[in-house]
Structures are given as structure tokens and as C-alpha cells.
Amino acid sequence: MIINKIDLKIKNTSYPNHVAIIMDGNRRWAKRKKIWQFLGHREGANTVKKIINYALYYKLKVLTLYAFSSENWKRSVDEIQFLMNLFTKILNNETINFKNKNICLKIIGNISKFNANLQKSIIKAENFTKNNNGLILNIAVNYGGRWDIISGIKKIAVKIKKGLLNPKTINEYNFSKYLCLNNVVPVDLVIRTGGELRISNFLIWQIAYSELYFTNILWPDFNKQNFKDALEEFSKRKRRFGGNN
Structure with a gap:
């Protein structure tokens, strides 16, 4: 496949390595279409x-895709069941495609709350693609940023208690090792659809x-041009990381 970066009008130095997306707007999309609300998730x-x-x-x-937050459990039982079934189906149907496309799939979040069938599908999909060295695809399910940080703190506390870690050595860099996404390049660009x-x-x-x-743009309508627009906007940003340049 020939990659045409000219159409992006961006330089290699400003090209994002890691894009994270908050996929929002499935239910509103279905409502506008006057169809069953859950079908918005299927289109998403x-x-x-x-x-x-x-x-x-x-x-x-x-x-990295934000698929199901730790707060989404507040939704109706029927909607949650639909989402879990949909996620299981996607994992079972798409894992072979991920393998063939050299995609390494990683699920981030607390999967212990999921049923045994879904947990089994997650582990199977991750193991099946773990040796792929192309695109790293992180899907965040039952994930929350606060949970991530608290989980990391607990891991550190256990090491300190066992005498395996000196608390004086903890800084923001080695703390990151105890969080999700600890072994990938930093997130360059966060895209949120849906207008929020x-x-x-x-x-x-x-x-x-x-x-x-x-x-x-609502998530089901988000297309290649919209994605390109986001990448081009990123290329225009001047990233200073707290400095002057």
C-alpha cells in the first residue's frame, strides 16, 4: 500500500505517532436517524x-480507542448487555484481521467485571496478536483515568511494603511505568467526537x-476526511511542553 502523506500537508516532525480517540455520539446518531438507539453502537x-x-x-x-468507561455501568442493563455482546462479537470476528494486518491488540482497563466468555475472548485476542510489530491498537474498556492512577499507586504500595522499592526514588517518569500505556510512545493527539x-x-x-x-461530528459519521482534518490541525500546533520553543 502506497502512503500519500502529501495530501496531509504536514511535515514528518509534526506527524503524530500516537492518537487517542474518545468515540462519542452513537446514541445521538441513532436518535437523529430515528432508529433503535442501540443500533448507533453497531454503526459506531x-x-x-x-x-x-x-x-x-x-x-x-x-x-487508542475509548470504548467503554468505568462510568458507563450506569447505563441500562439492556444497553450494557448489548455493548458486551457487540464487543465479544468484534473480538471473535476481527482478531484474525488484526493478525493479518500486523496489528498488536491490547485491552486496557479492569476486565475483571466482565463475564467469563468476554474475558476469555480478550485474552485470546491479545495472545493471538501479541507478536505483531505493526500498529499497536489499545482499546480501553471499563477504563477510567482515576482507576488507572489508583491502581498504579496500589502496585507501588505493594512493592514498597515488600521492600522492593524505595519511595524516595519515585518520580513522574517511573510512576508512569505502573499505569496503562506504560510501554508505548506518549499520546500526541486526543480526538473527541460528538461535540462535547x-x-x-x-x-x-x-x-x-x-x-x-x-x-x-458524531462518531458513526466520523470518516477519513474528518480524521485527516484532525491530523492536519495537529500539524499546525506548536508544542512547547512548558518551554519557550
Whole structure:
């Protein structure tokens, strides 16, 4: 596949390596279409497949997708069941495609709350693609940024208690090793669809210096041109990381 970066009008130095997306707007999309609300999630899943292909096309190193937050358990039992079934189906159907496309799939979040069947599908999919060295695809499910930080603190506390870690040596760099996304390049760009202007407890430690891009486009309608627009906007940003340059 020939990659055409000219159409992006961006320099290699400003090209994002890691893009994270808050996929918002499935239910509103269905409401506008006057169809069953849950079908918005199904259409959103189809958009996920397309976005993964766009990430491959634009040679991203890492793509992280916020699929199900730890707060989403507040939704109706029927909707949660639909989402869990949909996620299981996607894992079972798409894992072979991930393998063939050299995608390494990683699930981040607390999966212990999921049923045994879904947990089994997650572990199987991760193991099946773990040796792939192309795009790293992180899917955040039952994930919350606060949970991530607290979980990291607990891991550190255990090591300190066992005498394996000196608390005086802890800094922001080695603390990051105990969080999700500890072994990938930093998040360069966060995209949120659906028009909301917030990060909703997503990667609150990891996106300290990420560029934020908000769009009114609902997730099921988010297409290649919209993705390209976000990448081009990123290329125009001047990233200082707290410095002057």
C-alpha cells in the first residue's frame, strides 16, 4: 500500500505517532436517524473498523480507542448487555484481521467485571496478536483515568511494603511505568467526537501534554476526511511542553 502523506500537508516532525480517540455520539446518531438507539453502537463499531484502517494508512504507531468507561455501568442493563455482546462479537470476528494486518491488540482497563466468555475472548485476542510489530491498537474498556492512577499507586504500595522499592526514588517518569500505556510512545493527539468539550476521565495522567481536538461530528459519521482534518490541525500546533520553543 502506497502512503500519500502529501495530501496531509504536514511535515514528518509534526506527524503524530500516537492518537487517542474518545468515540462519542452513537446514541445521538441513532436518535437523529430515528432508529433503535442501540443500533448507533453497531454503526459506531463499523466506524472503528474504518478508523483502524485509516490509522494503518497514515502509518500511526499507536491508536487508542475509548470504548467503554468505568462510568458507563450506569447505563441500562439492556444497553450494557448489548455493548458486551457487540464487543465479544468484534473480538471473535476481527482478531484474525488484526493478525493479518500486523496489528498488536491490547485491552486496557479492569476486565475483571466482565463475564467469563468476554474475558476469555480478550485474552485470546491479545495472545493471538501479541507478536505483531505493526500498529499497536489499545482499546480501553471499563477504563477510567482515576482507576488507572489508583491502581498504579496500589502496585507501588505493594512493592514498597515488600521492600522492593524505595519511595524516595519515585518520580513522574517511573510512576508512569505502573499505569496503562506504560510501554508505548506518549499520546500526541486526543480526538473527541460528538461535540462535547471534556475528556471524561480518559488517560488523565497520560495526556498531560497531548494536543486536544474536538469535533461536532458524531462518531458513526466520523470518516477519513474528518480524521485527516484532525491530523492536519495537529500539524499546525506548536508544542512547547512548558518551554519557550
